[in-house]
Amino acid sequence: MTALTFCPICGHPLGEREEGGRIRQACDNCGYVHYVNPVPAVGILIEMDGGLVMIRRANPPHQGEWTLPSGFIEADESAEEAAIREAGEETSLKVEIVELFDVNSFPEGPPLSGIMIFFRARPVGGELRGGDDAIEARVFQPSDLPVMPFRTHREAGAQWLARLDHPAGAPAAAQTLPERDFHIRLAEVADANEVMALLALIPGNREFTPEEWRAVAQRFREAAGIEITVAVADHPQPMIIGFVALSTVRTLTGGYGLISDMAVLPSYQRRGVGAALLEAAMRRAERLNLRSLLVATGRANERARAFYASLGFGVEDGIMRLRLK
Numbered sequence: 001m002t003a004l005t006f007c008p009i010c011g012h013p014l015g016e017r018e019e020g021g022r023i024r025q026a027c028d029n030c031g032y033v034h035y036v037n038p039v040p041a042v043g044i045l046i047e048m049d050g051g052l053v054m055i056r057r058a059n060p061p062h063q064g065e066w067t068l069p070s071g072f073i074e075a076d077e078s079a080e081e082a083a084i085r086e087a088g089e090e091t092s093l094k095v096e097i098v099e100l101f102d103v104n105s106f107p108e109g110p111p112l113s114g115i116m117i118f119f120r121a122r123p124v125g126g127e128l129r130g131g132d133d134a135i136e137a138r139v140f141q142p143s144d145l146p147v148m149p150f151r152t153h154r155e156a157g158a159q160w161l162a163r164l165d166h167p168a169g170a171p172a173a174a175q176t177l178p179e180r181d182f183h184i185r186l187a188e189v190a191d192a193n194e195v196m197a198l199l200a201l202i203p204g205n206r207e208f209t210p211e212e213w214r215a216v217a218q219r220f221r222e223a224a225g226i227e228i229t230v231a232v233a234d235h236p237q238p239m240i241i242g243f244v245a246l247s248t249v250r251t252l253t254g255g256y257g258l259i260s261d262m263a264v265l266p267s268y269q270r271r272g273v274g275a276a277l278l279e280a281a282m283r284r285a286e287r288l289n290l291r292s293l294l295v296a297t298g299r300a301n302e303r304a305r306a307f308y309a310s311l312g313f314g315v316e317d318g319i320m321r322l323r324l325k
Contacts, residue, residue, distance in 0.1 A: 003025060004025055004034055007027035007029065007030060007032050008032070008034075009027065009030050009032045010027065010029050010030040010032070012027050012028070012029035012030065014026065014027055014034065015027070015028055019033050024036075036113075038105065038107070038112070038113040038114045038115050039072060039112050039113070039114045039115075040072070040073045040079065040114065040115050040117065041070060041071060041072045041073060041114050041115065041116050041117070042070060042071065042072075042073060042079055042082045042083040042086060042116070042117050042118070042119065043068045043069070043070040043083075043116055043117070043118045043119075043152065043153060043156060044068060044069045044070065044083050044086060044087045044095070044118070044119055044121050045068060045101055045118060045119070045120050045121065045156065045157075045160055046069065046087060046091065046093065046095055046121045046122065046123060047098075047120065047121070047122055048093075048122070048123055048128070048139050049139050050139075050141060050142075051139040051140050051141040051142060051144075051145075052068070052139065052140055052142075052145065052157070052160065053069065053091055053093070053123075053128065053137060053138070053139055054066045054067065054068060054069075054137070054138065054139075054140050054145075054146070054148075055067060055068075055069050055090045055091060055130060055134035055136065055137045056130065056134060056135050056136040056137070057133065057134065057135070058130075058133045058134060058135040059133045061111075061149075062149040062150070064135075065146075065148070065149045066140075066146045066148065067148050067149065067150055067153050068118075068148065068153045068156065068157070069086055069087050069090040069091055069134070069137075070086060070116070070150075070153070071085075071086040071089070071090075072114075079117045079119075080097050080119065083095075083097060083117075083119045083121065084096075084097065084121075087121060088126070088131075089131055089132040090130070090131055090132050090133070090134040090137065091126075091128055091129070091130070091131070091134070091137045092126050092127055092128060092129045092130075092131050092137070093123045093125070093126040093127075093128055094123065094124050094125035094126040095121040095122060095123050095124060096121060096122060096124050097119050097120070097121050098119070098120040098121055098122055099119070099120050100117070100118075100119060101118040101119055101120045101156065101159075101160075102118040102155075102156055102159060103115065103116070103117050103118070104116045104118070104152040104155060104156070104266070104267075105152075105266075106150070106151065106152050107201070107203075107206060108151075108197065108200030108201055108205075108206060109200065109206075113206075116152045116156075118152075118156045120160075142161055142164060145157055145161070147194075147238075147239065149193065149197075151197045151198075151201075151265065154239055155265060155266075155267045158233065158239055158267075159267075162235075181233065181234050181235050182231050182232055182233050182234055182241060182268075182273060182276075183231070183232055183234060184229060184230070184231055184232075184276055184277065184280045185229070185230060185232060186227065186228070186229055186230075187220075187228035187229065187230045187243065189221060191228075191230055191240060192217060192220050192221065194230075194239075194240040195220065195228060195230065195240065195243050196213070196216065196217060196220070198240070198242065198243055198263040198264075198265070199216065199261060199263065201263045201265075201266075202261065202263055225247055225248050225249070226245055226246070226247050226248075227245070227246045227248070227284060228243055228244070228245050228246075229243065229244050229245075229246070229277055229280050229281060229284070230242065230243045231243070231264070231273045231276060231277055233268070241264060241265045241267075241268045241273055242262075242263060242264035242265065242268065242273045242274065242277055243261075243262065243263060243277065244259060244261070244262040244277040244278060244280070244281050245259070245260060245261040245262070246258075246259060246281045246284060246285065247259075247260060248285075248288060248290065255288070255289070255290050255291065256290055256291055256292045256293070256294060257281070257285045257288070257290045257292070257293045257294065258293075258294045258295075259278070259281060259293060259294070259295050260295075262274065262277065262278070264277075281293070
């Protein structure tokens with residue numbers, strides 16, 4: 001979000017100071033503190049003819065790709081009103097809300113940090129066709145749902161598919177993937193967008209410029225000495241739910257590995273995904289005859305450090321190290 005130059009209350013130039021544990025823009029003249037809050041948005045899962053209505057985007061980001069109907073909430077409307085309006089604008093359908101489906105967040109953008117409120121809905125009128133910023137709208141059957149570019153849409157789609165296996169109507173939060181219903185493999189070039197979306201979940205990466213993200217994408221494709229392992233959900237729809245990047249440095253007598261990037265989708269945390277990824281990195285490091293694995297603690301919060309410690313990593317001079325030999 002673009003920083004302010006002048007105080008919106010008194011017009012005095014803004015400075016910076018620590019407030020609430022963060023450095024924030026603040027006014028020394030009147031005391032105003034500029035808090036940057038997420039923007040609210042809605043996504044709509046319109047159930048029609050046994051499938052979901054999706055729209056093909058006419059504009060960036062992800063122009064030409066299929067997503068759920070969605071948009072930002074206007075200041076003078078409720079979340080439900082916004083969902084009905086966005087459904088009408090993008091699909092030409094008049095819908096009614098069935099229920100609140102899920103609440104997610106996208107601190108990574110694009111382009112703003114936001115909160116996404118998903119609703120289930122059903123059509124009660126209109127004729128399905130693309131409108132507003134949608135060049136096309138159609139119904140996709142459960143077996144044909146495309147991989148959606150927005151992380152929150154992918155997670156909502158996966159939860160909707162899981163509900164098909166639970167017709168009794170258990171809460172959506174209980175209908176995510178069964179534990180360990182995923183597999184681990186090396187990343188492929190086609191995985192770049194999903195891995196980049198996961199990278200954007202890491203707080204230290206959220207201030208990256210477009211140029212920095214382009215450099216990350218190039219390293220993903222070309223960098224020697226970096227191996228990326230992904231966790232892929234097996235059911236209800238293949239989707240990358242986590243990754244770990246292992247960088248290796250070779251010496252004459254072996255070498256060491258550095259784990260600097262690792263992320264798991266919020267919906268699938270605390271389900272063994274992170275441990276499985278780290279175990280895969282450890283096995284790979286042993287096959288490469290590396291002597292130890294390092295984790296830069298500056299990029300890890302307390303919960304992450306406790307997780308690494310539970311797997312045998314010890315702290316040495318500010319670096320968490322696991323000796324392999």
